[in-house]
Amino acid sequence: MKTIGVIGAGSWGTALATVLAGKGWNVRIYDVDEQHLRRMEASRENTDYLPGVALEDNITITYSNEEALKDADVVLFSAPAQHFRSAAEAARPFITDEMLIINVAKGIERGTHKRLSQIAEEFFDMNRYVVLSGPSHAEEVGRRMPTTVSVASRNQEAAEAIQDLFMTDRFRVYTTEDVIGVELGGALKNIIALGAGIADGMGFGDNAKAALMTRGLAEIMRLGEKLGAHRETFAGLTGTGDLIVTCTSMHSRNRRCGLLIGEGMNPEDAVKEVGMVVEGMYTAEAAYELAREVGVEMPITNVIYHVTRGELSASDAIEQLMGREKKHERA
Numbered sequence: 001m002k003t004i005g006v007i008g009a010g011s012w013g014t015a016l017a018t019v020l021a022g023k024g025w026n027v028r029i030y031d032v033d034e035q036h037l038r039r040m041e042a043s044r045e046n047t048d049y050l051p052g053v054a055l056e057d058n059i060t061i062t063y064s065n066e067e068a069l070k071d072a073d074v075v076l077f078s079a080p081a082q083h084f085r086s087a088a089e090a091a092r093p094f095i096t097d098e099m100l101i102i103n104v105a106k107g108i109e110r111g112t113h114k115r116l117s118q119i120a121e122e123f124f125d126m127n128r129y130v131v132l133s134g135p136s137h138a139e140e141v142g143r144r145m146p147t148t149v150s151v152a153s154r155n156q157e158a159a160e161a162i163q164d165l166f167m168t169d170r171f172r173v174y175t176t177e178d179v180i181g182v183e184l185g186g187a188l189k190n191i192i193a194l195g196a197g198i199a200d201g202m203g204f205g206d207n208a209k210a211a212l213m214t215r216g217l218a219e220i221m222r223l224g225e226k227l228g229a230h231r232e233t234f235a236g237l238t239g240t241g242d243l244i245v246t247c248t249s250m251h252s253r254n255r256r257c258g259l260l261i262g263e264g265m266n267p268e269d270a271v272k273e274v275g276m277v278v279e280g281m282y283t284a285e286a287a288y289e290l291a292r293e294v295g296v297e298m299p300i301t302n303v304i305y306h307v308t309r310g311e312l313s314a315s316d317a318i319e320q321l322m323g324r325e326k327k328h329e330r331a
């Protein structure tokens with residue numbers, strides 16, 4: 001019997017809790033939003049973020065990190081990327097040397113431009129640390145629809161332990177050691193999804209979306225290789241796989257937010273309208289600054305950043321992208 005403490009009762013933390021509970025594990029969920037936890041406890045459902053998915057009896061709602069992590073085997077961080085640092089800081093006193101640590105958030109920290117595992121290094125033993133990512137909407141995982149993800153760790157044993165923890169006939173898990181590639185694929189595709197949404201909102205067609213996805217992947221790979229990722233990782237689940245799912249799905253908040261912007265709503269209102277975390281809005285800023293810092297050309301990220309800040313209209317962004325100087329496709 002394993003006990004898992006889930007830190008962050010949003011849609012993804014809850015969906016993963018149901019996968020783990022479905023395997024018979026003992027799952028405890030904690031969140032900083034106490035009122036949200038109270039509603040979950042009363043209805044035995046995450047009505048705010050994952051409505052329609054009943055919580056199994058072996059999922060316990062807890063009101064502190066201490067209660068969630070007491071004697072736990074695994075801690076799973078599912079707070080949004082920009083809150084990972086504070087979540088890690090608050091949980092650290094209750095994390096023992098024996099626990100495995102999973103992070104499922106996707107993003108790059110604003111200001112520091114750190115990947116989340118670089119933040120984790122400040123707090124944890126990285127031989128116990130595993131990243132879980134891939135094409136996986138909470139809404140589908142919560143309904144037991146077939147899903148595949150990858151888990152990445154510098155320590156293959158830790159990755160395999162987390163693979164075993166999650167694997168079911170509906171949730172298939174691969175392992176990899178490319179933490180950098182997995183983290184960058186998951187974080188940066190959200191920016192491209194904003195762009196795909198904007199294109200949809202402006203009434204463009206499949207050609208524009210395919211172009212954004214493909215050229216988006218090209219710039220993600222360019223930054224990834226510069227930062228030490230393996231090129232092939234971007235052809236895998238956490239690269240191309242996640243890019244496809246995010247750019248084409250109605251479940252993607254980043255795409256939905258882009259859609260509203262493309263239809264003419266200002267970016268701040270679009271985020272409010274979506275109502276849940278739109279990671280791409282923050283990652284766009286961090287990635288834009290990081291790309292400049294390391295000297296990597298990222299034209300799509302560049303325009304999305306300026307559009308999300310309200311400094312560039314969606315139509316001027318398209319004009320800028322289409323009017324760039326001639327290039328070789330693999331340059």
Ligand SMILES: NC(=O)c1ccc[n+]([C@@H]2O[C@H](COP(=O)([O-])OP(=O)(O)OC[C@H]3O[C@@H](n4cnc5c(N)ncnc54)[C@H](O)[C@@H]3O)[C@@H](O)[C@H]2O)c1
Pocket residue numbers: 007008009010011012013030031032033036049078079080081083084086087104105106107136137138139276277279
């Ligand atoms: N939703 C998905 O389908 C999905 C899939 C894969 C990955 N992700 C990633 O998972 C992360 C979480 O996304 P989500 O969709 O569950 O977000 P969400 O908006 O549904 O919920 C986030 C939850 O985190 C809580 N939270 C914020 N700060 C916290 C802290 N310091 N400690 C504990 N809880 C805290 C909030 O109160 C909220 O309940 C994001 O990085 C997202 O990119 C989401």
